[in-house]
Amino acid sequence: MTVSVSIDSARWLVIPHTFPSESGDTVREWEDQVVSQMREAWDGALTAQLEPLVRGALQHAVARVEPDDSLTLQFWPGASVVNAIVHIVAGTFGQEPQRRVIPLDDGPFVTEPQSIPFESKTLGTGVESAALLALDDEPPYTVGVLNYLFESEVGYVYVGVDPTLPHLIGLMRDSLRDVVHTIQVDTEDGREWGRASVDMEVLQKPAETWEFDTSGAIS
Numbered sequence: 001m002t003v004s005v006s007i008d009s010a011r012w013l014v015i016p017h018t019f020p021s022e023s024g025d026t027v028r029e030w031e032d033q034v035v036s037q038m039r040e041a042w043d044g045a046l047t048a049q050l051e052p053l054v055r056g057a058l059q060h061a062v063a064r065v066e067p068d069d070s071l072t073l074q075f076w077p078g079a080s081v082v083n084a085i086v087h088i089v090a091g092t093f094g095q096e097p098q099r100r101v102i103p104l105d106d107g108p109f110v111t112e113p114q115s116i117p118f119e120s121k122t123l124g125t126g127v128e129s130a131a132l133l134a135l136d137d138e139p140p141y142t143v144g145v146l147n148y149l150f151e152s153e154v155g156y157v158y159v160g161v162d163p164t165l166p167h168l169i170g171l172m173r174d175s176l177r178d179v180v181h182t183i184q185v186d187t188e189d190g191r192e193w194g195r196a197s198v199d200m201e202v203l204q205k206p207a208e209t210w211e212f213d214t215s216g217a218i219s
Contacts, residue, residue: 001090001155003070006182010041011175015061015072015085031058038076045079053081061085064162073179077171084172085162090185092155101199103149103158104129110142117198118148121181123157124195126150127203130173132166144169148180150196157185157196 007014013034019027035054039046046054061074064085071088102115113131120126130146144166148159159180161169185193 001070001092001188002186003088003090003157004184004186005071005073005088005179007073007179008175011076012179013061013074013076015065015074017065017069017072027059027062031055034058038079042079050081057081057083075172075175077168082165082168084164084168086176086179087158087160087162088183089158089160090155092187092189092191093153099151099199100149100156101127101151101203102129103127103147103160104131104145107131108134110134115203117200117203118177118180120150120183120196122183123150123180123185123193124152125198126157126196127198128177130169133163135163142166146173146176151198152194152196154187154191154193155185157183159183 016022016025016030019025019030021030025033035046035051035058038054058074061072061083065072066087066089068089068091069087070090073086073088075084075086076082104113104115110132113129115127115129118126118128127149128146129148130144133143133145135141135143143163144161145163146161146169148157150157159176161172161176187193
């Protein structure tokens with residue numbers, strides 16, 4: 001299954017999955033081009049002190065590309081090193097579909113996760129889930145996640161933000177919703193995607209009663 005999106009290039013960057021890239025660029029050439037575009041767009045804010053950090057963030061994004069990703073995006077809210085990685089994964093169901101409904105792994109959640117129906121213009125009705133997770137590091141800290149899942153009769157589309165600063169989730173939600181509204185999928189066997197739908201009974205249950213699928217059905 002192939003995926004395409006429309007993005008605001010002022011805030012979003014598509015991360016190549018292989019190098020040389022489709023345009024023939026090496027990693028360094030791609031990185032140089034992105035930095036050059038940022039330097040022009042940020043109007044002097046990309047200082048000599050900030051540039052190595054930005055390059056490090058770009059290199060991190062390349063390293064975060066997962067084998068199952070259909071697309072990997074990087075969100076840049078403004079002229080700083082703050083950014084977030086987004087994975088878009090699409091696949092077809094087998095003869096006995098394993099439906100997940102809630103696009104979250106098991107906690108530990110800091111507060112009750114929020115999961116609501118989300119109507120995509122292109123995919124149908126899916127679920128948007130946002131949560132705060134407690135990471136058991138030293139010292140412990142809290143991160144935010146924001147994920148989407150759409151399931152039709154044919155397959156699924158999962159959109160997931162790497163755990164990041166909680167305030168960044170708030171900054172990027174509207175922009176990510178705009179991206180999700182543009183997702184288009186094409187199946188390799190020619191089947192129509194149709195429209196995704198949600199089991200509202202499952203969605204309306206309290207989070208502590210959710211049954212998390214750890215079988216890897218959407219990865």
